[in-house]
Amino acid sequence: xxxxxxxxxxxxxxxxxxxxxxxxxxxxxxxxxxxxTFAVRAGExxxxxxxxxxxKSTTIRTLLDFIRPTDGSVSVFGMxxxxxxxxxxxxxxxxxxxxxxxxRMHARAYLEAFAAFxxxxxxxxxxxxxxxxxxxxxxxxxxxxxxxxxxxxMVQAFMHEPELLVLDEPTQGLDPLVQQTFYALIDETRAxxxxxxxxxxxxxxxxxxxxxxxxxxxxxxxxxDDVGDLKAKALRSVIFHFDKPVDASVFAPLPSVVSAExxxxxxxxxxxxxxxxxxxxxxxxxxxxxxxREPSLEEIFLRAYRDGGDP
Amino acid sequence: xxxxxxVSMRSQRRAVIGWAIGLAAVATMYAAFYPSxxxxxxxxxGYLQNMPDAFRNLVGTDYTSPAGYLRAELFALLGPILFLVxxxxxxxxxxxxxxxxxxxxxxLSTPLTRTQVVRDKALALLAAMTGLAAFLFVVVVVVGRPxxxxxxxxxxxxxxxxxxLLGLAFASLALAVGCATGRKAWAYGVTGxxxxxTYVLNVLAPSVAALAWTRPLSPFRWYLEPDPLTTxxxxxxxxxxxxxxxxxxxxxxxxxxxxxLAA
Numbered sequence: 001x002x003x004x005x006x007x008x009x010x011x012x013x014x015x016x017x018x019x020x021x022x023x024x025x026x027x028x029x030x031x032x033x034x035x036x037t038f039a040v041r042a043g044e045x046x047x048x049x050x051x052x053x054x055x056k057s058t059t060i061r062t063l064l065d066f067i068r069p070t071d072g073s074v075s076v077f078g079m080x081x082x083x084x085x086x087x088x089x090x091x092x093x094x095x096x097x098x099x100x101x102x103x104r105m106h107a108r109a110y111l112e113a114f115a116a117f118x119x120x121x122x123x124x125x126x127x128x129x130x131x132x133x134x135x136x137x138x139x140x141x142x143x144x145x146x147x148x149x150x151x152x153x154m155v156q157a158f159m160h161e162p163e164l165l166v167l168d169e170p171t172q173g174l175d176p177l178v179q180q181t182f183y184a185l186i187d188e189t190r191a192x193x194x195x196x197x198x199x200x201x202x203x204x205x206x207x208x209x210x211x212x213x214x215x216x217x218x219x220x221x222x223x224x225d226d227v228g229d230l231k232a233k234a235l236r237s238v239i240f241h242f243d244k245p246v247d248a249s250v251f252a253p254l255p256s257v258v259s260a261e262x263x264x265x266x267x268x269x270x271x272x273x274x275x276x277x278x279x280x281x282x283x284x285x286x287x288x289x290x291x292x293r294e295p296s297l298e299e300i301f302l303r304a305y306r307d308g309g310d311p
Numbered sequence: 312x313x314x315x316x317x318v319s320m321r322s323q324r325r326a327v328i329g330w331a332i333g334l335a336a337v338a339t340m341y342a343a344f345y346p347s348x349x350x351x352x353x354x355x356x357g358y359l360q361n362m363p364d365a366f367r368n369l370v371g372t373d374y375t376s377p378a379g380y381l382r383a384e385l386f387a388l389l390g391p392i393l394f395l396v397x398x399x400x401x402x403x404x405x406x407x408x409x410x411x412x413x414x415x416x417x418x419l420s421t422p423l424t425r426t427q428v429v430r431d432k433a434l435a436l437l438a439a440m441t442g443l444a445a446f447l448f449v450v451v452v453v454v455g456r457p458x459x460x461x462x463x464x465x466x467x468x469x470x471x472x473x474x475x476l477l478g479l480a481f482a483s484l485a486l487a488v489g490c491a492t493g494r495k496a497w498a499y500g501v502t503g504x505x506x507x508x509t510y511v512l513n514v515l516a517p518s519v520a521a522l523a524w525t526r527p528l529s530p531f532r533w534y535l536e537p538d539p540l541t542t543x544x545x546x547x548x549x550x551x552x553x554x555x556x557x558x559x560x561x562x563x564x565x566x567x568x569x570x571x572l573a574a
Contacts, residue, residue: 057574058574061571061572061574064416064419064420065419066416066419066571066572067571067572067574068571085424086422086423086424087422089419089420089421089422089423090422092420093420094416094417094420096416096417098413099413099414099416099417100409100412100413100414100415100417101414101417102318102322102414104322104325105318105321105322113314113315113317113318114417114421116314117314117315117418117421117422117423118421118422119422153417156417
């Protein structure tokens with residue numbers, strides 16, 4: 001390893017906050033995670049992108065010592081979750097997409113109890129956070145809507161201003177306005193030097209908030225990349241409609257073209273990266289219409305998958 | 312007091328009040344029947360002579376005395392049933408219930424250790440059940456008096472203390488099964504089956520020679536023999552029931568620390 005793993009200097013973590021080395025969790029034939037190796041750097045927002053069932057929650061649950069790896073290792077702040085969970089948890093905030101609360105408690109009492117579990121850390125932030133989220137603290141939790149319950153979860157995750165936020169599909173069921181506040185809170189965490197590990201199956205969300213992204217599918221990490229690079233390398237499809245049939249093979253030699261196919265007066269082209277050359281080639285003919293689509297998550301997956309994880 | 316103990320105790324408050332009302336109602340009802348039972352004492356004693364041995368083991372041989380009546384109606388069957396239903400329910404819910412409701416993840420994402428969580432849940436159970444047993448003691452002493460159903464205060468206290476110890480043994484068994492499996496159904500099922508089986512064994516063993524050896528295995532034997540209502544506390548009986556509790560708590564902590572939590 002020989003790398004700097006979450007060393008604290010001047011109360012700021014430098015280096016890598018999370019380091020997974022061949023992290024493996026086996027359940028049966030098809031589930032679990034297989035030899036994940038990645039690092040989350042201090043101060044970054046790391047997206048963990050993958051479809052449902054890919055192993056995102058499994059990975060996150062090993063970080064928090066809810067489950068134990070079958071093989072390989074993971075460290076958080078340079079510590080082993082298996083032996084140092086309380087020390088790690090003291091510096092971490094966690095919010096899953098689905099969770100239970102204590103139904104009979106009032107939201108305020110619940111959050112005050114959670115601040116007490118953290119030696120009082122975060123108590124002062126309960127009211128300001130609730131106000132930002134328009135959460136009524138003085139109601140019993142069983143009276144709260146799904147969205148308001150999510151807000152209670154958000155407050156307990158953010159209130160102690162943790163150095164590391166571990167968020168597992170946290171925006172499920174958040175209304176768009178609250179979602180914006182949520183993204184703002186993530187931005188603020190990064191601004192004060194905190195680190196965020198966010199799992200999601202929603203590409204626009206990852207694009208919006210993350211610096212780097214790891215893509216996981218069927219328990220295997222396909223790629224880790226800057227969000228911008230990933231998008232630039234992603235496949236997208238463009239369909240040019242011409243005034244008369246055009247030979248699709250004229251597009252094929254262009255470096256950015258993956259495939260080109262004639263369909264009557266139209267040519268459907270799959271492009272990787274910039275569109276410039278393709279557009280210039282198409283402009284030599286009479287273009288009636290252009291259809292283009294942003295790459296979907298599936299297409300990015302497909303690309304990462306096809307190349308064996310190193311685009 | 313730790314914050315988690317406070318939260319856990321508060322979560323049981325309503326249930327404890329409900330069960331206390333239930334126990335008081337049952338105790339009052341039986342106390343109210345006592346004067347008429349006492350009037351027909353001679354007939355009833357004759358009737359009991361003709362009952363099977365197992366029944367007499369359970370009810371005792373002096374049904375019409377205050378201690379005998381209390382034993383038969385409250386401490387031999389209905390009291391333990393009510394007490395154990397609470398104990399098993401609360402014990403099973405403590406960890407497995409939170410795990411199934413998915414509130415355990417957030418709790419364990421704080422700096423609290425799994426051991427601390429089990430400890431505070433267990434202490435909350437102890438507090439709730441001690442409260443119930445103490446309340447039962449007060450009801451037995453206070454409500455019995457106007458109906459002539461009086462036993463020495465220290466004997467009533469001994470019987471309630473033994474019921475508490477029996478309840479703690481089964482509550483910690485349910486807690487341990489819940490800690491080991493994460494499933495309420497397993498906690499209720501395993502503990503319920505063991506409670507019923509050991510109860511039946513304790514009733515049958517004295518009169519069925521082939522089962523005699525099983526009797527020391529039953530917590531109910533240590534709960535009720537010798538009868539605390541007439542003979543007070545016995546160190547060996549207290550030690551056996553406390554021992555079961557201690558072993559179950561150790562199993563609860565060890566299994567809960569070791570395993571993966573359900574997603």
